[in-house]
Amino acid sequence: SKFTGITCASAISPALKDYMPISKMAPVTDQVVIGTSGTLIKWITNKKLATRDIKILVFDEADHMLAEENFMSDSKRIMRDIQSSAGDCQLLLFSATFNEKVKDFITKVIKKGNQIFVKKEDLTLDKVKQYKVRVPDEIAKIEVIRDKIFEFGQKVGQVIIFVRTKISTKNLHNALTKEDYVCSSIQGSLDHAEREKVIQEFKDGYTKVLISTDLLARGFDQSQRSIWS
Structure with missing residues (x-):
C-alpha cells in the first residue's frame, strides 16, 4: 500500500497492551482487509x-x-455473510494442495469456477540431502535429535525442527532445554508480536534451534539454517 495509495487494514487479535473493545472501534473503511477468520467474523458481527x-x-x-x-x-460463515449482502462477489482460493474434502466443498460452493494450475516443480533440490530415521518412541526421537542431528547441526549452522502439535512443541522445547540447549519455539497460541520476536531472534542468530508447528512450513526462508528436521 505504500506506493499504490491503496489503504489496508489488518484484522488480527491485538496484543493485550493494544486491546480495545470492538464497540469502541471506528468502522473499517479501508479498501483491502487482511486478517484471520475469527477476527473478521467479530468485525462483521459487530458491524465494524x-x-x-x-x-x-x-x-x-x-x-x-x-x-x-x-x-x-468460520470460512463458510464469512462467505455466507458476504454473498447474502454483497451478491456478486468473486471468490479466489489459493493453495499448494487441495484434498478431496476441499475439492468436494469447492464444487458445491463455486458452480462455474475456473481452475488455474502452476506447473509442479521438483520439490527436492539437488543440494538437499534427505534422511529417514525410524525411532520406536518419543524418547528415542529426542535422543536422535540430540546425539545425531545436533552433533552435526551445531557445527555448521542452525536447525529448524517441525512437529505436529502445540503440545509436541512445548514438550520438545522443555526436553531440549533440560539438556542445556538454547532453543526457541513457535506455535499458533502465540500472538503476532510474540511470533515475530521469536523469528527475528532466530534470524539474528541468538538461538540456534527453532521448534515449530507447520506455522512456518510455508513461506519461511532462512539462509543460515543447515538442517530441517
Missing part, C-alpha cells in the same frame, strides 16, 4: 466491517481454511 461493498473474497492456504473444522465453519 460492512460486507455489502465487498467485491473480492480471497482465501490463502485454502486447504487449511476449508479442511480444518474450526477454520471451515
